[in-house]
Amino acid sequence: MDMATASLAPGMAPEPAHAEPLPETGKPHLRGCPVSFAKLKALLAADLYRYAGRVSTGAFLKHYAFTPGYKYTVLMRTAGWLKLKPAKAFGFYPLAKWLLLRARYKYGFAIPEYMEIGPGLFLNRFGGFYFHGDTVLGSNVNITHGVVLGYMNRGAKRGAPVIGDRTFLGSGAKVIGGIQVGAEAAIGANAVVTKDVPERGVVGGIPAKLLSDQGSDGYINRLAPPELLAACEGALHGWRENQPNTKSF
Numbered sequence: 001m002d003m004a005t006a007s008l009a010p011g012m013a014p015e016p017a018h019a020e021p022l023p024e025t026g027k028p029h030l031r032g033c034p035v036s037f038a039k040l041k042a043l044l045a046a047d048l049y050r051y052a053g054r055v056s057t058g059a060f061l062k063h064y065a066f067t068p069g070y071k072y073t074v075l076m077r078t079a080g081w082l083k084l085k086p087a088k089a090f091g092f093y094p095l096a097k098w099l100l101l102r103a104r105y106k107y108g109f110a111i112p113e114y115m116e117i118g119p120g121l122f123l124n125r126f127g128g129f130y131f132h133g134d135t136v137l138g139s140n141v142n143i144t145h146g147v148v149l150g151y152m153n154r155g156a157k158r159g160a161p162v163i164g165d166r167t168f169l170g171s172g173a174k175v176i177g178g179i180q181v182g183a184e185a186a187i188g189a190n191a192v193v194t195k196d197v198p199e200r201g202v203v204g205g206i207p208a209k210l211l212s213d214q215g216s217d218g219y220i221n222r223l224a225p226p227e228l229l230a231a232c233e234g235a236l237h238g239w240r241e242n243q244p245n246t247k248s249f
Helices: 037-052 057-066 068-083 092-107 226-231
Strands: 122-124 129-131 142-144 148-150 174-176 202-204 209-212
Touching: 037 057, 037 068, 037 122, 037 226, 057 068, 068 092, 068 122
Parallel strands: 122 142, 129 148, 148 174
Antiparallel strands: 202 209
């Protein structure tokens, strides 16, 4: 099992359909890379709103300087954008990648720049974030330290997780394999998720069991507003189509 690394649209059926997992090649891809500088700025604006409650130059400088989660997100998305440029942006991509790796070891974030991540990412605290590059994250997702979103190499759950919009993942949660987590779900601290989670499902324990249908209400702070999300439409290079509970950003 590769645990090195981890959708977007509001609705999801209580019994999610299983999308065909992509083959595991062990190589980076380009699906989560921002397609233009304008889309990069739109994604970072939605991310910034989650931390600051506003979008401004002052807020950007403050959170880039003092908030590890936002600083890493800026470096990650910027490296992804440069990864698409001709000749790797004439040397700027290697520099951005070096800065990203430096932040990875400093803060404990193992999230690749090519992973499919919707707008409004909020990384709470720092340390122990390990996301497989084939994982898909939705918009306005809250993730707390110690979360692992990993790949399963075989079996019925082969693949990487798909995490729905406005989902909360508590400290130390583990979601391994081709698990579909519905929109507005909440995964408890230290839970080990081995089965699909329905929309607004609350799960906890080892293995995780469904505890209620109260969802993530109260756990998702400062949702990026619709106008910021709309600006992110079409932002990612190769968002997988026909995934349950996903939308192209």
